[in-house]
Amino acid sequence: MALTKQRKTEILDNYVTMLQSAQGVVITEYRGMTVHQLDNLRAKLRENNASLIVTKNTLLKRALQQVGMAVPEDLLSGPVAIAVAQQDLPQTVKNVLEFAKTTDIFVVKGGILNETVVDGKQLEAISELPPLDTLRAEILGLLTMPMAQFLSLLNEPARGVVAVIKAGSEGLVNVLAAYSQKDAA
16 A cells, blocks of 8 residues: 555654664564564563664665665665664664574664664674663773872872871880889889
């Protein structure tokens, strides 16, 4: 059934809106998949704020052009479904790749990261990245570690002075205790 011009415009607008906030897109071929299988993958992707959309290739190409993303003509042929990562791209890629391993009929063709087209090996590497929150924590740790070390170095002379005074006062206390014992004897 042919789509009306109005319906095509709605689909195109939906694609553009979705792609503008996307971290990346995984392009797949779903030929022969059942609705139940696709629904299982959609449910898994929803857990990470991602979605799977069966696309109209011509409209998707237009949407990719409008948002300034790469348009991989060779990947956008045949029955294409895209997994769109809104927040955690590595986890989305990991979910899609794990699902692809469970069936021979679901094929991961590649992906799009802004203006870059990536292949299967690059997607594997992306899927092995830690979650975004972990990366942020590691970067924050790397940024704060030099400051903490610097503060420790600034405090070190004060600790040395305190240690010398403490040792001196303990020595003085020992000498006074010895004199007091000598006077008592």
